[in-house]
Amino acid sequence: MPAFEHRRRRDERDSPQTLHPAPAIGQPRLRSEADQRRPMTAKPNAAAPGQTLGTAKAADMAKRIIDEVSPFFHASGSLYPDVLWKLFHEHQDARARVSVETGCGLSTLLLSNLSERHTAFTLPLGDSLQNTQNHPYLRPETTKFVVGPSQVMVPKWQFSDPVDFALIDGPHAYPFPDLEYYSIYPHIRPSGVLVIDDIHIPTIHRLYEFLRDDEMWEHRGDARTTAFFRRTASPIFDPLGDNWPGQRFNRRRFAAHEALEAVFGAGWYQAEFGVPRPDAPTVAPVIAPVAAGPDPRDAEIAALRAEVAALKTSTTWRATRPLRDAVDWARRRK
Secondary structure, three states: OOHHHOOOOHHHHHOHHHHOOOOOOOOOOOOOHHHHHOOOOOOOOOOOOOOOOOHHHHHHHHHHHHHHOOOOOOOOOOOOHHHHHHHHHHHHHOOOOEEEEEOOOHHHHHHHHHOOEEEEEEOOOOOHHHHHHHOOOOOOOOEEEEEOOHHHHHHHOOOOOOEEEEEEOOOOOOOHHHHHHHHHHHHEEEEEEEEEEOOOOHHHHHHHHHHHHOOOEEEEEEEOOEEEEEEOOOOOOOOOOOOHHHOHHHHHHOOOHHHHHHHHOOOHHHHHHOOOOOOOOOOOOOOOOOOOOOOHHHHHHHHHHHHHHHHHOOHHHHHOHHHHHHHHHHHHHO
């Protein structure tokens, strides 16, 4: 993710108290940047290639990564601990084995330890890729880095197996998040997880709104600016079709609701959304009869009649009489 979108600003590095606060009792301290440059003797809880860690070992490994790895281990910023824990729990609940992500960082370290096979589409910009690949907590035997613009690499990628867990955190400008979604969503299996980061950015927030309203996805909640969705059992939307009325996001917002009655039947909007359609005519309230009395409009009519009478007796009216007679004659001659 771009450097200006840090969830932790880089200028906080200038403060040792900010970077390495005193740990609470029973909590491990964050590893400093110098600590991370020192080689570790062994990877704890290592699993055989092609296998996932057991639940207890996976939780222990997640705790090590979240607690010990500095959030500044690469310059592009990292996900907050509570977001990473949400990612961990959603991954475990889905029993995910195959995962993909766009971008790389702390999430890559975590997913490399949780999945049997993880693919990260990323760019060789800054230090994110290098620091992630060189970090001792990465499981390289489970992780493949596809280096290049995700706008190009993801659509070209051959997904050999259904995806259990997908994280979209690549380029943020429109339409790139939508392109990543389009290339990935057909491969996410039912009950699989889709994670969208940086939903506070307007281009991504629109995708977030769409997913929250789409039948294919169950919104599992947000952690800060990261949204989590679970794939439902609804049929997959045809990626080569154009059934726009088949998407609830469009049905809810389409202005000419009556035009869809031929497809969904009369009253379809209220049947689906539980409220009358916004442009539906409402029944006028019953108005009690007004007691008999003088009509205030009678006075206005009388005043207008008086003005007309005054005009007809005015000099202007008399002076224009020949002109009016000529107009009347011309009309009769037609």
